[in-house]
Amino acid sequence: EQTLKGKTALVTAAANGIGRASAEALAARGAQVIATDIDGAAVEALAQTSSNVTGYPLDVLDDAAVTALVASVAPVQILLNCAGWVHDGTILDCDSADWDRAFDLNAKATYRITKAVLPGMLDGGSGSIINIASIVSSEKGAPRRFAYGASKAAIIGMTKAIAADFVKDGIRCNAICPGTVQSPSLNERLAATGDFDKALAAFKERQPMGRLGQPEEIADMVCYLAGDLSAFTTGQAFAVDGGWSI
Template sequence: MSELTSTPATQDMAGLRAIVTGGASGIGAAIAATLADRGATVAVLDIDTATADARHIPFTCDVANANSVNDAVSGAARALGGIDIVINNAGIGAQGTVADNDDDEWLRVLNINVVGMARVSRAALPHLRESRAAAIVNTCSIAATAGLPQRALYSASKGAVYSLTLAMAADHVREGIRVNAVNPGTADTPWIGRLMDAADDPVAERAALNARQPHGRMVAAEEVAGAVAYLASPLSGSTNGVALAVDGGMQGLRLRPVGS
């Protein structure tokens, strides 16, 4: 039996060092907790680390700024003794059609959601090259592969993340660095909560978002975290260049209307 298959799945990340951007809240916090539960030592990189779990090592990081990213990644590598896993989770949302956001907002969202991932990955690459279990996981979205109304800018940014993931996987596979993405459906996060609160009828908005996914509810942050842990795990050494949907079947299923 190989060393990998003999390792209990619940501790498959024992001894590994991980950084999670946007890891102080929402999906990022769930990811950081799951990696730690499975044995990894975790550094959380976030623009606001006040809510970070005390188990993790916090570093203030603005992924929109190269100096901030370089300082945070270098600090995390020193504190952890290296980096094996990079979770590019930090990002922001955007609403509206292609006409509803000006150039400055387009540049802001793309800078954070896309270039931010490139900055973090670039800074971490020298450390990942020294790892025997190097993995990058990018938080993408159902918006990259399905046309969603009122999400033009957000969808464009996540479409770029999907393509970036494939390109990075091709670039770094022969260095022993795997690159994958997770594509959540509509997740029950603080950002979605704020959107629902701002709606004319928050109850109806929640019902609509639940109904949009075939299993009838929004995706839980912990479900996304489980998928990320699978992609980051050394037990998944042959999984590379994959965008794993966690969307209740939203992308692939075409159900008949209820009652028909």
């Protein structure tokens, strides 16, 4: 197992699910973790559990708050863009406010935070940017994931563009494409269907492994991409999806 000692990691949406598991895993491997979430109390509570974690409230949609936070913390060598939002519906269900929200939270926030953090990485001569996309993106279509899939595909495009632009500067940028992963917002989506058990069974069935992923299984890939074990790897989209995309 690699050590991330001496590196500082900024994580968005670190209060729950994949972001939380990743913040914990990065800290366990020795990184200093700046755990941010719109739910500031939850990341401050997370910070109480590890001396390697500090918690800050951060709404990734707030330009000024992103700039202020990045200016106030130590230079970052690892950035995990994890905040995201699922719009449930086809193109016919997607009004322009839904489209804007999907692109604001999934794509534009990734652009905004990366742009704020990258100059510090360039000054330091190294950085690993990890974007949480989804297997539902340019990798695969899924029913009722129109705005979600389009905005997650944008993340993969951004990932490759950033990787290409900064490959000679010691910066790597990769995306992770999870399948269906157990998380609080997944539970809300299952409950919103009106029949939690039936929806859960359907989600499990589309995973060839017959089970949902656990956030820790995505966090392991985050840690791999964060550190030197993946030093020869950039611009890629890694499926961690229980075989959904086979």
